[in-house]
Amino acid sequence: MTRFVSPGFHASIQGMPADFEISPLITPVTPTPSARPQMPSSGGGAVPPMRRRSNQLLKWLILAAAGLFVLTVGSLWWGGSSFSDKGVSIALQAPDHATSGDEITYTITYRNDTKVPLTDIRFRLFYPEGTIVLKDGAPTTPESEGFTVDQLDPGRSGSQEVKAILVGDKGAMQTARLKTIFRAGTLRSNFEKESTATTTITALPVTLTLAAPPTTVAGQAVQYVLDIRNDSGADLSDLKVTLAYPDGFVVQKMDPNPSSGNTVWNIESLNAGAGKRIRVDGALSGSEGEAKIVSAVIQRNLNGQYVDYVRTEAFTMISSPLLSVSITPAGGRDYVAFPGDVLRYTIAYANNSRFTLLGLMLGVKLEGDMYDTSRVDVSPGFFDDATKTAVFDAASVPDFSALPPGKSGKVMLSVPLKAGLSGGQLGGAKSFFVKATARLATSQVPTGIDGNEVFAIDSVVTKIGSQPTLTQALVYDGGAGSGPLPPVAGQETSVMVRWQLANPGNDVRDAKVIATLPAGVVFAGAPTAAQGTAPVYDRTRNTVTWSVGTLPFGTGNGTPRYEATFKISFKPSESQRGQSVPLINGATLTGTDAFTGQLVQATLRNLTTDNIEGHPNDGRVQ
DSSP: OOOOOOGGGTGGGTTSOTTOOOOOSSOOOOOOTTSOOOOOOTTTTOOOHHHHHHHHHHHHHHHHHHHHHHHHHHHHHHOOTTOOGGGEEEEEEOOSEEETTOEEEEEEEEEEOSSSOEEEEEEEEEOOTTOBEEETTEEEOOSEEEEEEEEEOTTOEEEEEEEEEOOOOTTOEEEEEEEEEEEETTOSSOEEEEEEEEEEEEEOSEEEEEEOOSEEOTTEEEEEEEEEEEOSSSOEEEEEEEEEOOTTEEEEEEESOOSBTTTEEEEEEEOTTOEEEEEEEEEEOOOTTOEEEEEEEEEEEETTEEEEEEEEEEEEEEOOTTEEEEEEETTOTTOEEOTTOEEEEEEEEEEOSSSOEESOEEEEEEEOTTBOGGGOBOTTSEEETTTTEEEEOTTTOGGGTEEOTTOEEEEEEEEEBOSSOOTGGGGSGGGGEEEEEEEEEESOOOTTOOSSOEEEEEEEEEEEOOOOEEEEEEEOTTTTOBSOSSOOTTSOEEEEEEEEEEBSSSOEEEEEEEEEOOTTEEEEEEEEESSSSOOEEETTTTEEEEEEEEEOTTBTSSSOOEEEEEEEEEOOOGGGBTSOOEEEEEEEEEEEETTTOOEEEEEOOOEEGGGBTTOTTOOSBO
């Protein structure tokens, strides 16, 4: 064995026994002449520390370079993995509420709060159904329209306004939808955002009330009644009303006559608060259970083209001919009532079948704020306050226990109207209508008859006309009068006449107040009027006339009453001692209800010196 002592261990082996041997880790090999001589490795073949550290550093550099390469390629390929469309804000704004037919503005706003530019931004606005958009002055009804923004740099914003006319029924929620598609930076994919805005139709400029019989027998005559009222607060002109009849309806009579065909009525003008009524009579056929819809639309002229303003509809069900019922107020189905009136309804019924109908029940539902249901008279039935329905059953009407074929009968119902309209009721046209609906039915269906019920329905709408009030007073105190009071024979006394008007109902056109002065009473002048013309005296007729013009609905209910004054004088004769002196006779208000077309008239009692305000005991001539 060859002994080999490593120089590096020389110091560490001093003092060891002489025969101590260390076997080398690598046996030296004698190189051949052609081979490169190898230097012996320190430590018997271990890699030197400097070289080891160099190898490790090289490995880490290679790994770092590879990672950086992967990140660079990934960034270039997917690019913008940090982009979020939350930094892109797009909004659609519109008014919360509007009147049908109003022009509103949709505002589109957009902003880029990201770090990359947005390109090819495409906006598309989808309108609510029936929306009207003006294009170069011409009305159109597009479902949608859009625009494009080529580029929006970081931190930049923009906006766009779109004007449109909304049309809808009262309470309808009209929702517009905005869809936006765009690209961000160098990304290959598109991004998409949506926004909506809802506007509620809170009022109608023109109220349409379309009445149709709820049910009819096939081939039976029906009547459609369309009431039109201008609630806009301003006069309207150049309107057009169009009716669309259901299939199976044959027109027989129309009032007034239409302007075109049997469906179109032109309205040249409709003053604020005024109304019109259209009646169409005809026969309606169809299958049992089929709903027949009639619709009405009022249009206005917008830049030479008629566009929808307000729409409404009603339907009639073709019912079984087994049973019939009708409800009619005293005075007829076209009767116009007034506040304070009592409506007396007759409900007629008949069994048209060949069967005896058992267990019938009749309900009469009352709809309308003007009914005073606290004083309804429904004897012999009963009234359900919760549902506002009068109920007649077999206990109150013996016929309803078993109604033989061909048998008919009737029951009565009366309900007063409230004496006046409250302030809250003035807000809508429903205050000027009441509706009663009668429904007669039985669930005991005869054998061989399809269905779970045999029934019949009828309803009637009653318009409520104006009932303005006229009050008059004789005023002496506060400088209004002069001369002795109590009056003295042979001496002149003057007083002031004051007229006041209030109107809780419909507008009254051509309103005027006229009164007669008795013999011996002189018109003393000083006429005044806050509205209309001042009172005028006619010597030939000895009358005083106050021409008011239009008396608006709601006058005196939250607004001042209309008022006029003038003075009169009188000189009692000796023959009138101990008597009161007549001062004014027959003061009467006349006019025309702008909605119903009915004549309005209110007459007051005559006044004497006994009626001077504050002087009830000073009327006798001294």
